[in-house]
Amino acid sequence: MHRRDTLLAHAGRSPDDHDGMVNTPVFRTSTVVFPTLDAYETPKDPYGKSVRYGRHGTPTTYAFEDAVAKMEGGFQAVATPNGFSAVVVALMTFARPGTHLLMVDSVYGPTRTFCTRQLEKLGVEVEYYDPLIGAGIATLLRDNTCAVFCESPGSLTFEVQDIPAIAAAAHARDIPVLADQTWPTPYFQSPFEIGIDVSIQAATKYIGGHSDIMMGVVTTTERYWKPVRQTVADFGYSVSPDDCYLALRGLRTMGVRLKQQQVNALRVAQWLETRPEVSRVLFPALPSHPGHALWKRDFRGAAALFSVVLTPPVDDAALTSFVDALTLFGIGSSWGGFESLITVVHAASIRTATNWNPEGPAVRLHIGLEDPEDLIADLAQAMIHLPTHRADTNGAATHV
Numbered sequence: 411m412h413r414r415d416t417l418l419a420h421a422g423r424s425p426d427d428h429d430g431m432v433n434t435p436v437f438r439t440s441t442v443v444f445p446t447l448d449a450y451e452t453p454k455d456p457y458g459k460s461v462r463y464g465r466h467g468t469p470t471t472y473a474f475e476d477a478v479a480k481m482e483g484g485f486q487a488v489a490t491p492n493g494f495s496a497v498v499v500a501l502m503t504f505a506r507p508g509t510h511l512l513m514v515d516s517v518y519g520p521t522r523t524f525c526t527r528q529l530e531k532l533g534v535e536v537e538y539y540d541p542l543i544g545a546g547i548a549t550l551l552r553d554n555t556c557a558v559f560c561e562s563p564g565s566l567t568f569e570v571q572d573i574p575a576i577a578a579a580a581h582a583r584d585i586p587v588l589a590d591q592t593w594p595t596p597y598f599q600s601p602f603e604i605g606i607d608v609s610i611q612a613a614t615k616y617i618g619g620h621s622d623i624m625m626g627v628v629t630t631t632e633r634y635w636k637p638v639r640q641t642v643a644d645f646g647y648s649v650s651p652d653d654c655y656l657a658l659r660g661l662r663t664m665g666v667r668l669k670q671q672q673v674n675a676l677r678v679a680q681w682l683e684t685r686p687e688v689s690r691v692l693f694p695a696l697p698s699h700p701g702h703a704l705w706k707r708d709f710r711g712a713a714a715l716f717s718v719v720l721t722p723p724v725d726d727a728a729l730t731s732f733v734d735a736l737t738l739f740g741i742g743s744s745w746g747g748f749e750s751l752i753t754v755v756h757a758a759s760i761r762t763a764t765n766w767n768p769e770g771p772a773v774r775l776h777i778g779l780e781d782p783e784d785l786i787a788d789l790a791q792a793m794i795h796l797p798t799h800r801a802d803t804n805g806a807a808t809h810v
């Protein structure tokens with residue numbers, strides 16, 4: 411088995427099969443024709459990687475899935491139209507009427523909405539748990555618990571979960587662990603080594619990496635492959651070969667992008683920690699973060715996405731002026747691209763199992779491949795709009 415960077419360059423391609431072309435080409439098709447009726451009607455492994463009909467995948471799809479499965483260290487992977495559909499597939503594979511699902515309270519908002527609006531309607535009892543629960547999850551497991559869902563760190567509030575402890579408790583009762591692995595990526599964490607059974611990626615984020623495609627991918631252990639693959643087929647999900655091509659192209663450079671974005675994010679985060687306008691930086695890679703030790707134990711690096719709690723008082727008008735004054739940070743959803751972004755965190759209102767009431771308003775930053783000194787200068791000039799701004803500490807020249 412090769413090392414991660416080598417896998418990124420080589421997994422999921424076979425030039426010999428494509429006239430020597432380095433990349434697996436874009437195969438567009440709906441219909442696949444067979445030489446004889448017998449060949450057409452001979453049953454094929456419905457979960458295999460044979461080309462039968464466009465909806466089930468083409469060599470472009472399979473190249474992408476193969477590369478992701480190898481990077482994740484799982485048995486096989488299946489692409490879905492976006493990250494959210496990958497979450498839906500994972501949940502729908504295990505949820506049954508009359509079962510109980512344990513969902514982390516810090517989960518991505520639309521995942522929570524899916525539980526509330528769809529799973530509960532189907533008779534699944536969804537119980538939210540404290541992201542810091544660790545081995546204590548054992549007390550919440552029931553005979554009818556269908557799965558434990560994790561997302562570590564939470565992609566708004568950045569609590570790091572003790573997934574190995576959660577997985578040990580769940581596996582002792584033969585309950586599968588599903589995890590949204592979009593922040594760690596397969597580059598910075600190997601999900602199956604820490605006890606995850608079903609790993610979900612919003613490939614829209616770092617795998618695509620260029621803010622121009624929507625894609626999801628679910629990778630599983632051998633045991634859970636068939637049920638997960640079957641759910642994708644039953645829901646009629648399919649992905650465009652053009653998007654698969656772009657996702658695979660993004661994957662090739664994911665390692666270098668992530669490594670550089672991690673350096674940039676740390677630089678910006680450490681600068682923010684020195685500022686009087688900032689109360690706390692919620693970034694597991696910082697020693698000040700309560701989850702830092704777990705992060706060091708279970709991750710190989712940090713995605714360039716973190717939140718910042720501003721020092722109160724900051725009213726809505728000041729917050730808006732600060733965000734609007736930024737010129738290098740786009741205001742918008744998503745992250746994982748090459749460019750920097752900012753959004754305001756509204757996490758307090760959606761919690762049910764735990765309280766999240768930070769001392770001031772919070773913003774979430776995604777740090778891109780820009781020069782971090784330019785990003786710092788941009789943040790510094792925008793901070794003039796915050797009431798806690800101190801002129802004597804202004805300026806990008808402040809070096810830590």
Ligand SMILES: *Cc1c(COP(=O)(O)O)cnc(C)c1O
Pocket residue numbers: 492493494495497518561565590592593612613614615624625626744
């Ligand atoms: C963006 C995101 C998703 C959903 O991905 P889409 O491709 O936007 O559907 C799921 N989970 C997390 C943690 C995300 O950040």
